[in-house]
Amino acid sequence: MSLSESPTIEVKDLKTYFFTKGGIARAVDGVSFSVGRGKVLGLVGESGSGKTVTGFSILGLVDEPGRIVGGEILYRGENLVSASPDRMRELRGVNISMIFQDPMMTLNPVLRIDTQMIEALQAHESISKDDARQRARDVLGQVGIASPDERLRSYPHQFSGGMRQRVAIAIALLNKPDLIVADEPTTALDVTIQGQILYEVQKLCSQTGTALIWITHDLSVVAGLADDICVMYAGRIVEQGSVNSVLDKPMHPYTDGLISSVPSRNKRGVPLAQIPGMAPSLLKLPKGCSFGPRCAHFSNACDSIPDISNYENGRQIRCHNPLGAGTTLRVTD
């Protein structure tokens, strides 16, 4: 990971809160990371940990009653948190695009696919309908949709979930963005297609230098695809670092739990480990470390919220009692 080149996106201490009737939900609470050109960041964490909200924050699409209340999002040095709505609109779809979590809901049911693709092109450049259609056709082919001409004239309901997600991915790729936020884009796809899409996306990133934030539950996808990984828990990043070092030697008890709960060949016959308990409600976070009630390494120190500590190889951990701390050097600065 080279720090010399300025990253495509740099998120610094981002805070996005939802001001609900029941109280304030700190969905994203002090998240920092950066992704360089052509790099892939895997963002993992349980349901409700704030992954999607992080993605929406970057695109400036946080819905009421949510608001970005602090931090910076630097896209090539430009702070998006303070950017005007018009500027954000210019950037969205061209420079930064997003693939949504639920493919069944992302396409407008009453508009044809070609309408929805062509408008994405025409919103940003003056391009003729025919040229735009041609581009749409090419990209559809790229994501593995057979007979794209015919498909362009279809409505979303004529597609399966997997096909819809591919259309959504194609729309995200249309304008060759610098940054793609992909929110569990392959969860709805079957394994072969998943591999194909992963391959395509990876190729695109390395060829065009697109930075990618890949949100997922699936550690094995991250292992094969990402350069860096951020593990989120209850709105905070609890561990981050390069994929290899984090997956090989997890230091946060939560990451460790996640990894041991993944089924794999060499663990056959051994009962799968599970993280006990349930993810906490953001409205009622436990005192101190939010992972505390579920943590096997809980100590008295954990009654206060742990800070981020830096370790060698650029790893960061938010824990009072990190695992294997003796073997990894803590970096103080």
Place this chain on the structure above:
Amino acid sequence: MSVFIIRRLMQSALVVVIMSFIVFSGVFLVGDPVEILVSDDADQEEREMMIKSMGLDKPFLVQYGIFISKAIRGDLGDSFVFQEPALLLILDRMPATMELAVVALLIAIVFGIPLGVWAGLKPESLASKSIMTGSILGFSLPTFWVGIMMILLFAVVLGWLPSTGRGDVQIILGMPISVFSWDGFSHVLMPAVNLALFKLSMVIRLARAGTREVMHQDYIKFARAKGLKEQRIILVHVLKNILIPVVTVLGLEFGGLVAFSVVTETVFAWPGMGKLLIDSIGLLDRPIIVAYLMIIVFLFVLINLLVDICYSILDPRVRLQDIKS
């Protein structure tokens, strides 16, 4: 698709037959038309002749049978009062009513959809709340009273608009139409607005509810993520989605508009079939009442059919189902 249409047609025919029976038996019980038609000094013989000539001496079911067999041939009986075919009398008045209803419908759509969408986009704003309170008013105001107040204000006090009648008509496509001349338009305006008020409130509510629902959908957010302008999102993505329920309901309500024009036509002395109906009720002119109701039944069934077809054009999901079935 054609199977679907044929099945729908058969259903419709059944409804028409059932309704014809209900209408006929209902109206059969109305007063004694002979009392009205025969002059006071007529003797018994004259009365009986009258009764015979109108077929009123036969048993009820026979009368209904005769009515149906004639109705199929387009003969709904002669008006007791005008001595002319009731159907023709009504068809003669129909264009006026239709014009009124269509203009009212247009007013409801042209003003209702933008207001409703606007209220739906900013549900907490003062403007939105005023629009919604206004729409409650529109629901609550009894049409006839608003009509009277409009006459009082615009015709009596201000003297801007004529209070009664239809004004100049031009023959367009064989039908007399008022709206295309200034005089005619000035006559249509008040009754049409009057008739539209209720539906206007309804369109506003439908459009607002639809907008609020659609705005929360993921595909709107995705459209934003594509970097579309807000204008396009609202005019294309939102509007096309809310048009489906609005068009359905409005289509179905067109019949209601025609029916409710009975009131507006009475207030503004608009020479349509609704006014003819009310006049005929006063005169106990049974064939006209029956003919009017049959035409309305027919109209309703027709509208239901058309709405289904329009719906399938607007909503691709429905179209596919039809093709399958």
Place this chain on the structure above:
Amino acid sequence: MTTAENNMESEEKGYEGVQTPLRRFLSDFCEAKLAVVGFFTILAIALVAIMAPFIAPTDPYDLATVSVLDSRLAPGEAMMNGTTAHLGTDGAGRDMVSAMIYGLRISLGVGIGSGLIAMLIGISFGLLSAYAGGKIDSIFMRIVDIQLSFPAILVALVLLVTLGKGVDKTIIALVVVQWAYYARTIRGTALVERRREYIESAVCLGLSKNRIMFRHLLPNCLAPMIVVGTMQIAHAISLEATLSFLGLGMPQTEPSLGRLISNGFEYILSGKYWISVYPGIALLVTIVSINLVGDRLRDVLNPRLQK
């Protein structure tokens, strides 16, 4: 620190959450000031209608005191018997204030009466339909569908043409027009509720069908009934006025608000506005108030809209 604060906050919320459903309903309802105003207006109007004989300056039905010589007096002029007609007199020489109070009584009576009867009939048929299911259900619902596809005004019109004029006949016509709305609403709600667990558990406990229907289903169908009921009563009042205006419904001797407006219509062109305007305003205030309350009730009682 922040977490501790957060905990405190949620505990406070917890205490607020203990409020009873009724209190919560009331506080939700009162959030909309217009609806509260509407509610108290209805109360006032109902009081006036009930107390009509004691409040009204004259008895508009008493032919002995009504004099044609008093007809069409402008507001504020004195009548033959010395009382001032604050809102003028109508074509028959009735004091408008009195006529309106009595008219309000009739309008409200017919509207609420027909609404309640229709509700009773609708609930019975709707519950029966939902509970019986099968053929009975589909026949009932077919009838309801056909009835509802025709505009209320026409159905009522035909009925009144057949039946003639009078309070009872008007009520019958309005009941026929309305019952189907109740039946459909309650059937829909009952079908949803029936599938819920507690009905099943009630069946398991061996409770009798009647008991299940009235003890368990009915309370849960109450909310939609209240909402439909308020809206329908407003609708019935408006419909009665319209029918009376068309010359059907209430007879000349017992003028409802609609009939009063209708009577004044012939004098409108000569500028004698008060005969139509004031009863209209009374009618309007009544209906708007009911609708404001109904609208708010729908928002508050609709579980889908609750966050």
